[in-house]
Amino acid sequence: MEHKDIAINGDYAIALAWKQVDPDVCSAYPITPQTIIVERFSEYVADGEVNTEFVCTESEHSALSLCIASASAGARSVTATAAVGLGHMWEMLGTTAGLRMPVTMAVTNRALSAPINIHCDHGDAMASRDSGWVMLFSENVQEAYDNAIISMRIAEHKDVQLPVMFCLDGFILTHAIERMTPMETKDVKAFVGEYDPVYPLLDWKNPVTHGAMDLSDVYYEHRYQILEAIQAAAKVAEDVFKDFAKITGRKYNSLEKYKCDDADYIAVCLGSTFGTIKVAVDQLRAEGKKVGAMMPRLYRPLPIDDIAKAVEGKKGIAVLDRFMTFGSYSPLYEDVVTSATSLKEMPKMYSYIYGLGGRDVKVSDLESVYNDMIGNKSKKVNHLGVKL
Amino acid sequence: MTISLKELAKTPTKMTAGHRLCGGCAEGTVVRQALMATDKPVVVSTATGCFEVSTTIYPYTAWNVPWIHTAFGNVAATAAGTEAAYNALRRRGKIKDEMNFLAIGGDGGTYDIGFQALSGALERGHRFVYLCMNNEAYMNTGIQRSASTGIGAATSTTPAGDIIPGKQGYPKDMTQIVASHHIPYVAQVSPHNWKDIITKFKKAYDVDGPSFINAICPCPRGWRTEAEDSMILGQLAVETCVWPLYEVVDGNYELTGESLRIAEGKLEKKPIMDWFKSQGRFRHLMDDKWAKVIKGAQADVDKKWERLKKLAKL
Numbered sequence: 157m158e159h160k161d162i163a164i165n166g167d168y169a170i171a172l173a174w175k176q177v178d179p180d181v182c183s184a185y186p187i188t189p190q191t192i193i194v195e196r197f198s199e200y201v202a203d204g205e206v207n208t209e210f211v212c213t214e215s216e217h218s219a220l221s222l223c224i225a226s227a228s229a230g231a232r233s234v235t236a237t238a239a240v241g242l243g244h245m246w247e248m249l250g251t252t253a254g255l256r257m258p259v260t261m262a263v264t265n266r267a268l269s270a271p272i273n274i275h276c277d278h279g280d281a282m283a284s285r286d287s288g289w290v291m292l293f294s295e296n297v298q299e300a301y302d303n304a305i306i307s308m309r310i311a312e313h314k315d316v317q318l319p320v321m322f323c324l325d326g327f328i329l330t331h332a333i334e335r336m337t338p339m340e341t342k343d344v345k346a347f348v349g350e351y352d353p354v355y356p357l358l359d360w361k362n363p364v365t366h367g368a369m370d371l372s373d374v375y376y377e378h379r380y381q382i383l384e385a386i387q388a389a390a391k392v393a394e395d396v397f398k399d400f401a402k403i404t405g406r407k408y409n410s411l412e413k414y415k416c417d418d419a420d421y422i423a424v425c426l427g428s429t430f431g432t433i434k435v436a437v438d439q440l441r442a443e444g445k446k447v448g449a450m451m452p453r454l455y456r457p458l459p460i461d462d463i464a465k466a467v468e469g470k471k472g473i474a475v476l477d478r479f480m481t482f483g484s485y486s487p488l489y490e491d492v493v494t495s496a497t498s499l500k501e502m503p504k505m506y507s508y509i510y511g512l513g514g515r516d517v518k519v520s521d522l523e524s525v526y527n528d529m530i531g532n533k534s535k536k537v538n539h540l541g542v543k544l
Numbered sequence: 545m546t547i548s549l550k551e552l553a554k555t556p557t558k559m560t561a562g563h564r565l566c567g568g569c570a571e572g573t574v575v576r577q578a579l580m581a582t583d584k585p586v587v588v589s590t591a592t593g594c595f596e597v598s599t600t601i602y603p604y605t606a607w608n609v610p611w612i613h614t615a616f617g618n619v620a621a622t623a624a625g626t627e628a629a630y631n632a633l634r635r636r637g638k639i640k641d642e643m644n645f646l647a648i649g650g651d652g653g654t655y656d657i658g659f660q661a662l663s664g665a666l667e668r669g670h671r672f673v674y675l676c677m678n679n680e681a682y683m684n685t686g687i688q689r690s691a692s693t694g695i696g697a698a699t700s701t702t703p704a705g706d707i708i709p710g711k712q713g714y715p716k717d718m719t720q721i722v723a724s725h726h727i728p729y730v731a732q733v734s735p736h737n738w739k740d741i742i743t744k745f746k747k748a749y750d751v752d753g754p755s756f757i758n759a760i761c762p763c764p765r766g767w768r769t770e771a772e773d774s775m776i777l778g779q780l781a782v783e784t785c786v787w788p789l790y791e792v793v794d795g796n797y798e799l800t801g802e803s804l805r806i807a808e809g810k811l812e813k814k815p816i817m818d819w820f821k822s823q824g825r826f827r828h829l830m831d832d833k834w835a836k837v838i839k840g841a842q843a844d845v846d847k848k849w850e851r852l853k854k855l856a857k858l
Contacts, residue, residue: 167751178628180632180633181625181632182630183625183628186815207632207635207636208632209629209635210633211624211628211633212668213621213662213664213668214660214661214663214667215661215664216853217617217618217621217622217661218618218620218621218660218661218664218665221614221615221621221622221625221661222621222624222625222628223620223625224614224622225589225612225621225622225623225624225625225626225628225629226625226626226628226629227629228612228626228627228633229587229612229623229625229630229633230629230633230638231628231629231632231633233625233629241658247615248614248615249620251614251615255614259812288655290801296826309569316717323666331694338733357587357610357612357626357629358626358629358630358633358639358643359610360587360609360610360641361587363607363608363610363611364611365600365605365607365611365612366608366611366613367600367602367614368600368602368603368605368613369596369597369600369601369602370602371601371602374602378602444636445687450653455662460673473552473796505822507611
């Protein structure tokens with residue numbers, strides 16, 4: 157089928173995806189750079205283009221609380237936030253997963269305070285990564301749109317029944333207009349299907365208790381079930397990616413690799429940097445340097461075995477964290493290094509911290525990462541572009 | 545409407561016996577009455593607290609109606625979520641039955657940590673009944689002070705010391721704060737007056753929008769009282785005017801029960817000293833050096849009572 161391309165920014169693309177899905181409940185609180193998702197969606201509500209119950213709460217904590225409850229009542233529920241807004245939701249993140257509520261959430265990645273800063277880094281997502289949510293990252297606007305749709309299928313799969321957050325870089329993707337191919341609305345509706353809730357509260361003739369208290373005799377087992385569910389999400393995500401490719405022709409992988417197979421040096425990153433780094437790879441390849449890049453699109457559950465396989469036998473791996481852990485190694489670096497511990501011989505691995513608070517990352521910056529590795533100049537931990 | 549105990553006894557048991565509330569806890573009494581007051585299916589949301597942990601220790605549940613708990617400071621948002629889902633699914637024709645929504649929080653979950661979520665939900669106009677079970681402290685965590693703790697009360701964070709006589713300052717008047725949201729129905733109740741409670745909950749369920757009922761809930765552990773005295777203490781709270789029974793219907797104030805009779809001169813208004821004498825948490829106030837606390841508390845109760853009578857045009 158012919159699809160007409162449109163020019164759209166990442167936030168409006170998510171609002172468009174939600175309009176096509178027409179979820180039962182959308183609840184959110186405004187925070188830059190997420191605001192224009194919800195503003196655009198509110199226009200769809202005001203014009204009657206969706207049938208969604210739209211609730212503008214008084215805080216992010218309430219927005220997610222409301223979504224948990226509406227999902228448990230039997231409604232497909234969506235929300236969106238960023239930065240300290242995600243921080244304000246933090247208590248409820250674990251509750252969403254613990255109650256096994258398939259809420260989907262757009263996270264427009266933004267730096268955490270202080271100092272207050274509205275621009276992109278991955279501090280918000282990284283501070284939430286152990287909450288039991290499936291996490292997807294997007295390289296560009298098209299992927300942000302696609303992830304909004306894909307995430308529902310993963311979340312609501314009976315083997316998963318977990319919340320999914322899909323991340324897109326603040327401003328770089330949320331506000332920049334790119335060319336995108338939207339799906340036909342009927343295809344979106346067919347792809348996500350009807351919401352089929354498990355033990356909904358509103359089925360009052362079969363009353364259920366959601367959110368009971370566990371003592372130490374069962375808490376571990378119930379938390380273990382979250383682990384089993386998120387592990388199941390690895391295969392479910394691959395299946396959903398395949399189904400999605402059949403309709404759209406856009407094939408996604410849990411671990412996206414770019415020119416990695418014959419590469420000696422690989423850089424690992426998340427989000428829009430994956431697009432920028434492909435240019436750096438191409439330029440260095442033109443100089444005869446064997447380099448590649450990869451991105452774990454599916455960040456939780458992490459494709460551990462795929463990462464191990466991809467880095468095996470390489471001369472150097474640079475892991476780029478758009479976030480800084482204080483007092484230890486940064487999260488993506490830890491993820492990649494620990495993934496590689498299953499190898500007989502681990503490649504040299506370097507941590508690069510970059511782009512905090514929206515600090516621009518240029519192709520030349522990323523080329524320097526590869527050139528450092530090739531020239532044996534990389535330190536174990538490197539701060540890209542920090543002015544000291 | 546006529547309400548008889550005989551008829552109430554025939555209503556289905558929505559919250560069963562076998563829960564782990566303490567003997568003499570008034571919360572079970574209040575909630576069972578709140579559930580008796582509606583014939584429609586009811587979905588209950590409960591904040592973290594005594595009541596939540598006592599009624600749902602996995603794998604047991606005391607609930608024969610749909611029930612959800614998500615956290616402490618958000619029960620109004622949780623109840624709003626169940627109502628939002630209901631609105632959405634009813635609009636799509638997936639639900640036909642009319643249903644009610646009940647949110648339950650303690651004073652900690654209402655006056656303190658859940659205050660913002662409650663105010664937001666009231667302003668948005670979700671159709672639910674919010675029940676605050678006010679036992680005047682954080683009893684579940686071991687009797688710490690809350691914004692509803694009465695002046696002079698000894699709690700584990702406001703102990704009666706040599707230089708500080710327990711809780712300082714008067715409690716937040718949550719019922720008045722809620723009334724200032726101009727929602728359709730607001731009331732105060734006490735567990736001992738079943739006719740008053742049932743009547744008020746029936747009204748609360750019937751309004752098209754939010755309603756709020758604040759219930760004084762004597763707590764033998766926290767108040768240092770005997771389990772069998774809880775209903776008497778509820779009555780004493782009303783008769784001392786520490787906890788007047790009243791309702792605000794579309795902005796119009798009406799005193800009810802014993803409070804109306806006190807205002808009409810048909811029942812004696814008891815002194816605050818009776819309230820302080822009845823509970824171990826106030827025992828230290830009997831020392832002469834704290835006479836000014838008792839005097840101040842009496843003046844505060846009198847001031848609020850006179851204001852309330854004025855609002856009720858009495």
